[in-house]
Amino acid sequence: MEFTAAELVEAHAQVCNLSFGYLKSMCLKCSLELGIADALKKHGKPMEVSELTSALSIPQSKFEPFNRFMTTLVHLELFAKKQDDSGATKYMLTPASHLLVKDEALNITPLVILNLDPIICDSSQVLALFWKRFWDVAGEKQEFNKMFNEGMASDSRLVCDVVMTTCRDVFKGLKSVVDVGGGTGTMARAIAHAFPGIKCILFDLPHVIDTLEEQQAGVEYVGGDMFASVPRANAVLLKWILHDWNNKECVKILQRCKEAIPTREEGGKIIIIDIVVGAVTNKYVCAVETQLLFDLLMMSLYSGKERNEHEWRNIFLSAGFTDYKITHFLGLRSVIELYP
Numbered sequence: 001m002e003f004t005a006a007e008l009v010e011a012h013a014q015v016c017n018l019s020f021g022y023l024k025s026m027c028l029k030c031s032l033e034l035g036i037a038d039a040l041k042k043h044g045k046p047m048e049v050s051e052l053t054s055a056l057s058i059p060q061s062k063f064e065p066f067n068r069f070m071t072t073l074v075h076l077e078l079f080a081k082k083q084d085d086s087g088a089t090k091y092m093l094t095p096a097s098h099l100l101v102k103d104e105a106l107n108i109t110p111l112v113i114l115n116l117d118p119i120i121c122d123s124s125q126v127l128a129l130f131w132k133r134f135w136d137v138a139g140e141k142q143e144f145n146k147m148f149n150e151g152m153a154s155d156s157r158l159v160c161d162v163v164m165t166t167c168r169d170v171f172k173g174l175k176s177v178v179d180v181g182g183g184t185g186t187m188a189r190a191i192a193h194a195f196p197g198i199k200c201i202l203f204d205l206p207h208v209i210d211t212l213e214e215q216q217a218g219v220e221y222v223g224g225d226m227f228a229s230v231p232r233a234n235a236v237l238l239k240w241i242l243h244d245w246n247n248k249e250c251v252k253i254l255q256r257c258k259e260a261i262p263t264r265e266e267g268g269k270i271i272i273i274d275i276v277v278g279a280v281t282n283k284y285v286c287a288v289e290t291q292l293l294f295d296l297l298m299m300s301l302y303s304g305k306e307r308n309e310h311e312w313r314n315i316f317l318s319a320g321f322t323d324y325k326i327t328h329f330l331g332l333r334s335v336i337e338l339y340p
């Protein structure tokens with residue numbers, strides 16, 4: 001096959017960019033370490049580079065590399081720059097860097113720290129060799145367990161916020177919900193807070209429940225194994241759970257969940273928040289790539305998978321469910337309501 005010179009030089013650049021993917025991660029890590037987003041937030045308005053270097057205590061000898069670093073961060077859309085009326089260039093936050101501001105409620109820095117941790121990165125190198133040991137590692141290594149739970153909790157805060165503003169109706173009318181594999185309980189607490197009439201149960205592995213620092217009133221805490229049985233409730237929430245497991249395991253988990261809920265007529269349902277590959281609307285440009293990367297991560301950590309609608313349907317039918325509805329699209333992920 002013949003390619004034009006223009007195609008070949010563009011392809012060369014593309015391959016270089018792919019091989020330099022780790023530099024993007026390093027840019028993100030370094031911007032967190034320097035506290036650039038925090039400094040911009042604290043200043044409250046766009047900052048000139050001289051204001052930024054002074055706020056960050058960058059020594060004069062590093063001004064030139066810092067400028068070049070900022071140029072790359074703007075290209076990566078981590079920050080934006082504009083010229084004010086006097087022609088001065090000023091830097092400001094973008095939606096991405098807004099999520100990195102320390103004191104913001106929707107700060108996802110803990111998730112970034114988890115994603116960049118050697119236990120996560122190295123597992124990608126050894127691929128399947130690492131499998132099955134993940135939850136043991138989390139149980140044995142307290143520091144990693146804490147980091148993992150904090151990363152998941154920061155993700156849940158963002159998802160809760162989006163769910164409560166875009167599709168609260170998913171929880172309307174429910175008498176009780178059990179968040180299966182609910183981690184440290186961010187979702188369960190948010191549901192209990194938004195719907196005081198709903199009884200919320202947080203269910204996770206005993207080592208997760210036993211090491212919770214605070215147990216909030218209004219939420220019941222239960223330790224156990226979702227492959228054995230799940231506490232009874234009107235609805236079961238499964239957020240970021242099924243993508244961890246292979247098809248057979250998903251069917252088993254869903255069968256246990258089905259046993260825990262009443263019939264559809266009595267209001268029983270499963271609420272799944274997970275990726276539906278391909279269900280990304282045009283306004284979410286990054287989400288398609290993120291879905292692919294998560295699929296690789298799930299494959300590396302164990303035998304998990306990101307699934308398209310057809311693959312989900314097969315699992316639902318095998319687990320004995322009759323109907324489902326995918327209505328709400330939260331960028332990368334969707335909300336699936338599954339009926340017995």
Ligand SMILES: C[S@@+](CC[C@H](N)C(=O)[O-])C[C@H]1O[C@@H](n2cnc3c(N)ncnc32)[C@H](O)[C@@H]1O
Nearest residue numbers: 152156181182183204205224225226227239240
């Ligand atoms: C990827 S995390 C998702 C946590 C939470 N749902 C969220 O979205 O932030 C998966 C959770 O499943 C829990 N888990 C793993 N195996 C489990 C089991 N056999 N029974 C109950 N929970 C389990 C883990 O402890 C972890 O909290």
Ligand SMILES: COc1ccc(-c2oc3cc(O)cc(O)c3c(=O)c2O)cc1
Nearest residue numbers: 114115120134135240244298301302304
């Ligand atoms: C069965 O073992 C597991 C499979 C997957 C996961 C896991 O890990 C990560 C790691 C991250 O850096 C970010 C993430 O969002 C996730 C997950 O969502 C996820 O499910 C853990 C254990």
